[in-house]
Amino acid sequence: MALFYSNHTNPQEMWYVLIGIPGKEDLHIWISIPICFMYAVAVVGNIFLIFLIMTERNLHEPMYLFLSMLAFADVLLSTATAPKMLAIFWLQSMTISFGSCVSQMFFIHFIFVAESAVLLAMAFDRYVAICYPLRYTTILTSSVIGKIGIAAMLRSFFICIPFVFLVYRLTYCGKNVIPHSYCEHMGIARLACDNITVNIIYGLTVALLSTGLDIVFIITSYTMILCTVFQIPSWSARFKALNTCGSHICVILMFYAPAFFSFFAHRFGEKTIPHHIHILVANLYVVVPPMLNPIIYGVKTKQIKDRAISLFSSIITLLK
Secondary structure (H helix, E strand, C coil), rough: CCCCCCCCCCCCCEEECCCCCCCCCHHHHHHHHHHHHHHHHHHHHHHHHHHHHCCCCHHHHHHHHHHHHHHHHHHHHHHHHHHHHHHHHHCCCCCEEEHHHHHHHHHHHHHHHHCCCCCCCCHHHHHHHCHHHHHHHHHHCHHHHHHHHHHHHHHHHHHHHHHHEEEEEHCCCCCEEEECCCCCCCHHHCCCCCCHHHHHHHHHHHHHHHHHHHHHHHHHHHHHHHHHHCCCCHHHHHHHHHHHHHHHHHHHHHHHHHHHHHHHHHHCCCCCCHHHHHHHHHHHHHHHHHHHHHHHHHHHCCCHHHHHHHHHHHHHHHCC
C-alpha cells in the first residue's frame, strides 16, 4: 500500500489516504462482500418502500410519509459512504481530495442529524395517534408534515455547516492518512497541527444538543404513550396500541446504539476499544440500519406488507 504525504498547508491542494479498516487490510475483500450485499439491499429496499408509499393512496398518512423521509435519508447515508468504502476494499482506491473529503464529512453529519429529527417526528406521530386519536388528522396535516420535513433539513444544515468552516480554518502540515473508510469531522481535524479544542467542543455540543435532545424528547414521547396505553382497560387494545410503536422502537435502537458507540469510542475509548472494532462498527452502521429499516417496516406493518404482496403478485401474473 502506497502512502502519500504532502507538505502543503493549503487545504485545497491536499489529498488524503483512507486506509479502510486499520490492521485488517488482508480481510478487506471478505469484509466487502457482506457490505456490498447490505448496501444493495438497502438501496433497493428503501427505494421500493418510497415507491410503495408514493403510489398507494392508502399509505398517504403521516406515519408513512415520515417513513418515506427516513427511507430517503437511509439511501443518501449509505450512498454517501458505501461506494468509496467498496472502492477502497476492492480497488485500493484510497486517495481522496480534501474538498471531496470535507463534502463527504458534511453529508454524513447532515444526513445523521436530519434522520435523527425524522425519528423524533415519527415518535411525535405515535404520541398524537395514541394520546389524541380523535385529533390525529387535524394536528398532523399535509402542511404540518411538509413543514416538519423542511424544518428537519434546515436544522441539520445550520448545525452541520460549521463543521466545514472548522476544518477549513485549521493548518495542515504533512499528515494525511486517515485510519478510516470514510471522512468524518474528528478524523480530519486530528490531522491538523493546530489546536482542535474548538472542533472537539463543537462536536460534543452538537451530539448533546441535537441528537441528545432528540433522544430525550423521544423518551418523553414514549413515556407519555405508555402512561396512556396502561390506562386502557382492554389488554388487546393495549397490545394493539403498543404494536404500532414496535417497528419505530426497533429502528430507534438500531440508529442510535451504534452511532453513539462510534461517537464515544472515537473520543474516549481509543485505549480500551481496538481501533479496528471501532471502524468496523462505523462501517456497518451506514449499511445495516438502512438495510433493516424497510425489512422491519415491511414485516411489521400490515398495510405495507399487503401492498408489497399485491404488487409482486401483479408482476408475477404479468410475467406468466
